[in-house]
Amino acid sequence: MLKQLKLSVLSFLLVFSVLAGTLHPTASAQEANVKKETITIVGEEDVLLEKQSFEKMEGKTAYDVLVNAIGKENVETESTSAGEMIVGINGVKPSDDESFYWAFYVNGISSPVGAQSYTLQDGDSISFQYIDYMEPSENVVNLKVMNGDEETEYYPSSFFDEPTAFDLVKLLVGAENLEVTYYGNDVFVNAINGVAMEGNSYWAFYINDEAAEVGLNGYKLQNGDKITVKYETWEAEIPEESTELEENQSTPKIDxxxxxxxxxxxxxxxxxxxxxxxxxxxxxxxxxxxxxxxxxxxxxxxxxxxxxxxxxxxxxxxxxxxxxxxxxxxxxxxxxxxxxxxxxxxxxxxxxxxxxxxxxxxxxxxxxxxxxxxxxxxxxxxxxxxxxxxxxxxxxxxxxxxxxxxxxxxxxxxxxxxxxxxxxxxxxxxxxxxxxxxxxxxxxxxxxxxxxxxxxxxxxxxxxxxxxxxxxxxxxxxxxxxxxxxxxxxxxxxxxxxxxxxxxxxxxxxxxxxxxxDGKGSLFKLPLPSQKVEAGTFTVTGVSQLFKGENNVYVVSEEANTFVLSKEVLESLPNESQLVLSNGNVRASVPVALLQAHVSSDITFSFGEVSSSLKDKLAAKSDLIDFTMTSNGQEINDFGNYLVTLSFDLGSYNGNWDSLQIYHVDENGQKLQEMPTTVNKDTKEVSAAVGHFSIYGVFEKVIDEVKVPNQEEDLVVNPVENESEPTNEEQASDTVQSDTLTGHSLPNTATSLFNLLAVGGILILIGASSILLMKRRHTS
CATH class of the missing domain: 1.50.10.20 (Glycosyltransferase)
Structure with a gap:
């Protein structure tokens, strides 16, 4: 009976080894799109919920997002004449003798309506803050909308965290009552409450009764600001005639x-x-x-x-x-x-x-x-x-x-x-x-x-x-x-x-x-670019050093091994855009939101070289690049929910394009992680999205034969350590292996099968030895 049990177990292990080796895991790479919508909950002294991205739910309210983030059981409301009011979050609520309440903010501005009445818009960042209404707000702004004799002056709004004038207008006037045109990083009003720009009439923007020199989205609110949006008609002012005008003296006729x-x-x-x-x-x-x-x-x-x-x-x-x-x-x-x-x-x-x-x-x-x-x-x-x-x-x-x-x-x-x-x-x-x-x-x-x-x-x-x-x-x-x-x-x-x-x-x-x-001279005075690539480093100090691509992509105009990205430039780019950098052979497309999350100072991005010994050890089909990003001398290793897309130029490659795969290699060349790879034969580029930086390169996946390696062979296979939570790299890859490449590399499916066949073979040998031993004992 014992013998039959042993044989059954060994047979099961063998069959499992072979069948399991044929199962192909599915890639779980995250999409590289930037999620703009966020929610934050701040108590009196503690942050109850750090800024957290959420998928915008079509037609849903801010209250829906709050409940989805922390659970309905953690949100307490009361019925009032104005509707349901949030009185407690995660058990934090005022006692009868306290003057605290839960304030609701949209894009940093106090909302004129409650969370249950506010329908989310694209890009909204909502915040719930537990504040004392007896304490005066540190920042207050006023908005007035004027159309001839019709004036609407809105109740003063408190704000925090540098929202723009457009955030204010969109919230108080209502996004559904606005028609706007996005132009570059800015936005201009075409219509308010159905009153549209036409002919010589348009919506003008004033800051403290002075005509603004930027659009609504280009102005960050300041404490005490009076923002006015006014429907006006273009009319050049006619100056009084003067008998003292000299030749070429300018008359004040340009509005x-x-x-x-x-x-x-x-x-x-x-x-x-x-x-x-x-x-x-x-x-x-x-x-x-x-x-x-x-x-x-x-x-x-x-x-x-x-x-x-x-x-x-x-x-x-x-x-x-x-x-x-x-x-x-x-x-x-x-x-x-x-x-x-x-x-x-x-x-x-x-x-x-x-x-x-x-x-x-x-x-x-x-x-x-x-x-x-x-x-x-x-x-x-x-x-x-x-x-x-x-x-x-x-x-x-x-x-x-x-x-x-x-x-x-x-x-x-x-x-x-x-x-x-x-x-x-x-x-x-x-x-x-x-x-x-x-x-x-x-x-x-x-x-x-x-x-x-x-x-x-x-x-x-x-x-x-x-x-x-x-x-x-x-x-x-x-x-x-x-x-x-x-x-x-x-x-x-x-x-x-x-x-x-x-x-x-x-x-x-x-x-x-x-x-x-502006006193800047001729239209055709275009000096040579002052910023040169020196010692392989290019410093991006202005948007003039960028090109605007499709789908909100900005491409740095020079190629270099190291880029210093100024804080001012990064802050001026749209949060949802991508920044593309290249060293000539490799491109990196980086979410601007990722850079802005670490932009306390300038950010340095490097296409680092690897040691010659590592190059010799690994027969890559592309450059091997050690990618790094640093700010204030500290490496940026945590990409959060963002992914950076790396694209390798293989213009001189003449082999089998279907065999190409991007791998992550450690500094010793001992571990190799296969990334979900996209191959474009037309552009001759091989790309992958990664969740953190290290050494990456393109290799050929070659399967000559399947055999059990020994100590003298080049390929050493190590099992994967199980972790309680997947890393960003595991989310962006099919499987994880640890291999040393010496000219030939195995794909993840082959390696899994190879490992399992080896285990199965060993188990068969153990089983056969056990049977033989039992027979000898039985005959003796």
């Missing part, structure tokens, strides 16, 4: 709110359409983040043409576009576009090619050798020689052709840096006089010409709102804005349909005038 609104709408229009070189220049000067698609297209355009273009203006506009992207046109995709300009055929396209050759060379003060075919002196002489003597203007083709305002404006923009030269100054004076006559005689009759004139005047330091460029109480800036449509774009000569050409020229015009107002 700042009107102009800022026009610039904002134009920004939105330009970014909503394809961005090319001319649009990129204006966006850069407006302080906007360029789309990553623009940069990719720029690289493709130059590399596909192998740096050779048929028109000189191609080199010139690409030079400006490359500078706008923060790159050097002297070495872009391996080509020197500046040399192609000063040694090119600049007169092939008339004065257009000559003027923009000078503009491009001066944009970043590029050096031009004395041996160049076209020095700056040659270009200036060519422009001066082509000026018409009769009216002081220029023509596109030849000196004998009639002057036109577009060509004159273009040439004046090119000559502006040389106004200190006597001959140039005379030519500029005559050219400006010609433009003045053109405007005063109503011969400037379209948006593109008006914008070109404004660009030239701004480069020369002349106010386009001056009396010389004002006719019938309308200056040329206001005239340009009459061509702007509701979508923010411009039409050429009147109408309601914006077109691409008129829109980018019109946009350049208002950006140029903004630069003039």
């Amino acid at each position: 700042k709110n009107t102009f800022d609104r026009a610039l904002t709408l134009a920004n939105k229009y330009i970014l909503s359409n394809d961005v090319a070189e001319w649009q990129a220049v204006a966006l850069k000067q407006a302080g906007e983040t360029l789309p990553y698609s623009y940069y990719k297209g720029l690289r493709a355009q130059v590399s596909d043409a192998e740096g050779v273009f048929s028109n000189i203006t191609d080199y010139e506009k690409l030079t400006l576009g490359i500078l706008a992207a923060g790159k050097d046109p002297r070495d872009f995709e391996g080509y020197n576009l500046i040399e192609s300009i000063y040694n090119g055929n600049v007169t092939k396209q008339g004065l257009n090619g000559v003027a923009y050759a000078l503009i491009a060379l001066d944009s970043a003060d590029f050096d031009v050798p004395s041996s160049a075919k076209w020095t700056r002196e040659n270009l200036i002489d060519e422009l001066l020689e082509k000026q018409n003597d009769d009216d002081g203007g220029w023509s596109w083709m030849s000196k004998s052709s009639p002057s036109d305002a577009d060509s004159t404006g273009m040439v004046l923009t090119a000559l502006a840096p040389y106004n200190d030269q006597e001959e140039v100054a005379k030519a500029i004076t005559a050219g400006v006089r010609y433009l003045t006559e053109q405007y005063q005689s109503s011969k400037i009759n379209n948006s593109s010409t008006a914008a070109t004139v404004i660009i030239a005047l701004s480069a020369l330091g002349i106010d386009s709102a001056s009396i010389d460029f004002t006719k019938d109480e309308m200056n040329i800036v206001d005239y340009l804005l009459t061509f702007q449509n509701k979508d923010g774009g411009f039409d050429w000569q009147g109408g309601e349909t914006s077109d691409v050409f008129s829109s980018y020229i019109g946009y350049q015009g208002i950006v140029a005038y903004q630069l003039f107002l």
